[in-house]
Amino acid sequence: MLKLENLIQELTTWIDEHIHEPLKIDDVAVRAGYSKWHLQRVFFEVQNIHLGHYIRDRKLACAAQDLLNTQESVIDVSLKYGFDSQQSFTRTFSRKYSLPPSRYRRQQLSEARGWQQ
Structure with missing residues (x-):
């Protein structure tokens, strides 16, 4: 083994x-x-x-980090990780994180700013 x-x-x-x-x-x-x-x-x-789930989850985790740590657009992040379209990325991301990518970015960054104050 x-x-x-x-x-x-x-x-x-x-x-x-x-x-x-x-x-x-x-x-x-x-x-x-x-x-x-x-x-x-x-x-x-x-x-x-x-x-297949491992690959998808790793791509989504990396995409989530990019959304928080870069200014890349959602479409650029989706293409960077091999998603066929922004729509398929948004659907898959939303299933995993319960928020579409743009809202996830806004919410996480807003919460991070709240912690810094």
């Missing part, structure tokens, strides 16, 4: 290094040298999250 855990750790590092690319499960499977079905099963066993 340690060998598989090491493989998954290497893959999560590789995913983080390529997070700006339009990553697909097939891409990760090719990188790992396993079929996508086997890789998804092993990934879930080790990480307790589906590979």
Whole structure:
């Protein structure tokens, strides 16, 4: 099992290094040298999250950080992380954070300013 855990750790590092690319499960499977079905099963066993969900969640977490730490527009952030459109990014982001990206940015920055005062 340690060998598989090491493989998954290497893959999560590789995913983080390529997070700006339009990553697909097939891409990760090719990188790992396993079929996508086997890789998804092993990934879930080790990480307790589906590979596709992991990739999506990492992209959303990075996008959320960019919304807070840069002046990039929502469309630029959505394209940066490989979303097909601002609409699909907004829908996915809203499901995860319960707010659309622009409101998330305003609310988080407003709260941060409140803490600084």
